[in-house]
Amino acid sequence: MSxxxxxxxxxREALLRAVxxxxxxxxxxxxxxxxxIPGPLREELLSRARRHGRLAVLTALERRFRRPAPFDELxxxxxxxxxxxHDVWTEVMYELGxxxxxxxxxAAVRLSTDPDPVARxxxxxxxxxxxxxxxxxGDVLYSERAALLLPWARREPDAAVLEVLLNGLTWAGGPExxxxxxxxxxxxxxxIRGWVPMxxxxxxxxxxxxxxxxxxxxxxxxxxxxxxxVCAWLEGYPGxxxxxxxxxxxxxxxxxxxxxxxxxxxxxxxxDPRCVAAERHIGPLEPGLDPETLPLLAVxxxxxxxxxxxxxxxxxxxxxxxx
Numbered sequence: 001m002s003x004x005x006x007x008x009x010x011x012r013e014a015l016l017r018a019v020x021x022x023x024x025x026x027x028x029x030x031x032x033x034x035x036x037i038p039g040p041l042r043e044e045l046l047s048r049a050r051r052h053g054r055l056a057v058l059t060a061l062e063r064r065f066r067r068p069a070p071f072d073e074l075x076x077x078x079x080x081x082x083x084x085x086h087d088v089w090t091e092v093m094y095e096l097g098x099x100x101x102x103x104x105x106x107a108a109v110r111l112s113t114d115p116d117p118v119a120r121x122x123x124x125x126x127x128x129x130x131x132x133x134x135x136x137x138g139d140v141l142y143s144e145r146a147a148l149l150l151p152w153a154r155r156e157p158d159a160a161v162l163e164v165l166l167n168g169l170t171w172a173g174g175p176e177x178x179x180x181x182x183x184x185x186x187x188x189x190x191x192i193r194g195w196v197p198m199x200x201x202x203x204x205x206x207x208x209x210x211x212x213x214x215x216x217x218x219x220x221x222x223x224x225x226x227x228x229x230v231c232a233w234l235e236g237y238p239g240x241x242x243x244x245x246x247x248x249x250x251x252x253x254x255x256x257x258x259x260x261x262x263x264x265x266x267x268x269x270x271x272d273p274r275c276v277a278a279e280r281h282i283g284p285l286e287p288g289l290d291p292e293t294l295p296l297l298a299v300x301x302x303x304x305x306x307x308x309x310x311x312x313x314x315x316x317x318x319x320x321x322x323x
Contacts, residue, residue, distance in 0.1 A: 011032065012041060014030050015027070015030060015031065015041070015045055016044075016045070016048060018030050018031075018057075019045055019048050019049050019052075019054055019057050019061075020048070020052065020054075022052075022054045022056065022057060022087075023056075023057070023087075024056040024057050024059070024060040024087060024091050027057050027060055027061065028060060028064075031061075031064060034064055034065055034066075037065075042061075042065050045061055046058065046061055046062070046065070046067070049061055055077045055080070055081075055088045055091075056087040056088045056090075056091040058077075059074065059077065059088070059091040059092055059095055060091055062095075063094075063095050063098075068095070068099070071096070071103075071104065071107045074092045074095060074096060075092075075111075075119075075122060077092055078092040078093075078122050079118060079119065079122060082118045082121070082122075084121075084125060084164075089125075093125055093126065093129045094129070096108075096126045096129060096130075097126070097129030097130055097132060097133045098133055101130055101134070101145070104126065104130060105126075105127065105130055105145075105148075107126075108122075108123040108124075108126040108127050108130075109123070109127070109152075110123075111123035112124075112152050117158040117160065117161055120156070120158065120161045121158070121160055121161045121164065124149075124152075124156075124161050124164040124165050124168075125164050127148075127149060127165075127168060128164050128165075128167055128168045130145065131145055131146045131168050131171055135171060142171060143171060143172050143173050143174075146168050146169060146170075146171040146172035147169075147172040147174070147176065147177070149165050149168045149169050149172070150169065150172070150176055150177070150180065152165055153165040153166060153169055153180050154180060154183075159187075159189040159191060159192055162184075162192055163189075163191050163192060163195065166180070166181070166184070166192065166195040166198075166199065167195065169181075169199060170195070170198045170199060173201055173203075174201055175201060177199045177201070178199055178200050178201045178211065180199060181195065181196045181197075181198075181199030181200060181214075182196065182210060182211065182214055184196060185214040185217065185218065190221070190223035190225055190226050191225075193218060193221060193223070193226050194218075194223075194225060194226045194229040194230075195229075196214060196215075196218060197215055197218065197229065197230050197233040197234075198229075198233060200214075200215070202237065202238060202239070204238055205238070205239070206238070206239035206240070206241060207237075207239055207241075212239075212241060212243070212244075215230060215233075215234070215244075216243055216244070216247055218230045219231065219234070219247040219248075219250070219251060220247070220250070224254070224255055224256050224259070227251060227254060227256075227259055228254075228256055228258060228259040228262070231248070231251045231254070231259045231262045231263050231266065232262050234247075234248060234262075234263075234266045235262050235265050235266040235269060235295070236269075237266075240270060244270075245267065245270060245272045245274070248263045248266050248267050248270075248272070248278075249263075249267070249274055249278060251263035252264050252267065252278035252279075252281050252282075253281050257282065257283060257285070257286050257289070258289075260281055260282050260283075261282055261289075261295050261296060262295060263278065264278045264279050264281075264282060264295075264298065264299060265294075265295035265296075265298035265299075268298035268299045268301065268302035269298060269302075271302055271305065271306060273306075275298070275299050275302055276299060276302075276303070279299045282296075
């Protein structure tokens with residue numbers, strides 16, 4: 001046996017083991033460029049993945065070998081594993097997200113009235129994947145595509161499906177997504193309420209009174225995840241309404257340290273002098289938090305800005321925390 005034959009045999013065995021593992025990520029890691037894989041080996045890999053039910057691997061191989069499965073077949077694969085975190089579901093979404101928009105989009109929209117909420121979840125995720133792919137490609141029409149989700153979002157009763165649609169609508173912009181968001185500000189599901197700020201169209205300007213009232217209400221939401229998402233959004237909010245600063249002071253004492261950090265950073269970005277006292281509520285950093293991340297340095301930068309302007313009320317400026 002020549003060394004070349006031996007190398008080919010080793011590649012084949014590595015690929016077969018990767019397929020048998022069921023890990024599409026492992027297959028992607030060890031798979032050479034398809035042009036270097038003989039036709040019989042391609043067929044063997046596809047057959048082996050299909051025979052052993054390695055559907056995530058099968059979907060990844062089909063994509064690499066340019067052997068796309070029909071939309072309905074991919075739908076059936078995903079619906080057999082109705083979990084957006086499952087590797088089969090995510091591989092199917094990646095594949096459909098990269099397909100030509102019109103045909104795939106229309107096929108997904110037809111499922112938007114399916115009585116099965118899992119089928120609708122699949123369809124909504126396909127549409128979101130299409131929008132994200134257009135954004136990744138730099139397609140300037142992605143906001144128009146995202147806006148097509150509006151009619152469905154207005155009528156969708158299932159919270160899991162609605163959450164995906166609202167995610168897509170955050171890329172649409174304009175007054176209509178804001179109206180949808182405000183309509184769901186009192187939704188019983190926290191995961192829906194948490195999307196409301198991201199749907200508001202500030203365009204670099206202060207919020208309208210109705211939108212401001214909704215954000216302030218959500219800043220005091222009983223669910224800590226909702227408060228955290230609102231606080232993170234306020235960190236980049238350009239408005240200087242005093243009520244927002246007051247809400248951030250309250251959030252600087254939140255039960256979650258990440259929310260406290262974001263609240264202090266938001267106050268510092270606003271050059272609100274209360275950020276200095278609020279910083280004391282952050283407490284010792286929990287494991288996994290880098291002491292030199294920008295939010296944790298926000299107060300230091302605030303102090304430097306006001307000192308440079310000459311209006312700092314006194315006191316020393318401490319340097320950023322060093323490990």
